[in-house]
Amino acid sequence: MRHADYLQRRGQIEAYFDRTAVDAWARLTSDAPVGRVRASVRAGRDRMRGTLLSWLPTDLRGRRVLDAGCGTGALAVEAARRGAEVVAIDLSPTLVDLARQRQPSFDSGGRIDFRAGDMLDPALGHFDHVVGMDSLIHYEPADAVAVLADLAERTRHSVLFTFAPSNPALQIMKALGKLFPRGNRSPSIVPVAEQRLQQLIGTHPRLLAWDLQRSERVYSGFYTSQALELVRP
Secondary structure, eight states, X not given: OOHHHHHHHHHHHHHIIIIISHHHHHHHTSSSOOOHHHHHHHHHHHHHHHHHHHTSOSOOTTOEEEEETOTTSHHHHHHHHTTOEEEEEESOHHHHHHHHHHOOOXXXXXXXXXXXXXXXXXXXXXXXXXXXXXXXXXXXXXXXXXXXXXXXXXXXXXXXXXXXXXXXXXXHHHHHHTTXXXXXXXXXXXXXXXXXXXXXXXXXXXXXXXXXXXXXXXXETTEEEEEEEEEOO
């Protein structure tokens, strides 16, 4: 991995989600009324979360799951309801605190360990499944694949993640975003063509033992994301 690039980008993402965007994300991930644009993003994220959860076993008792970039914890809660032991980690301590406050009670035997920090911390241990929903979309493709390789080395069964599929609309939005001052905008999303991403994954020396399986794209107004499944045979 280009370690310096990853650390710099991680710092930008942490600053944005822990300071600039906390109120917006708290509202977006709640049941509070939102405008048309945010409503389309909320609906898209709900669909994507459902897709990723459908790729996990229905019964997760005895399984350890990493929710990498957990945000306010919605996916972690659903995995724990299936009986999983979930480590839910995010760069933003403020969002993690909100996730703890929102955590419901459940009788499935599952539990959630919410943490603020780096999803690549080796101290987190090993997992059966890793899910990274929209947590790699701000990194350059080579850095994102290096992150996947690091996570895969500590994962027994599957790594599920999303990326921003390259398309003209996203490229235009990215270009327009550069017109605004840096302090007023979020870290830019880095679109990548699925073929290129698959090529990077397929040739990475630490991912040769993994197979790319399911792929599904979600369109919902201002939200576009694509899920990929990496499975250890």
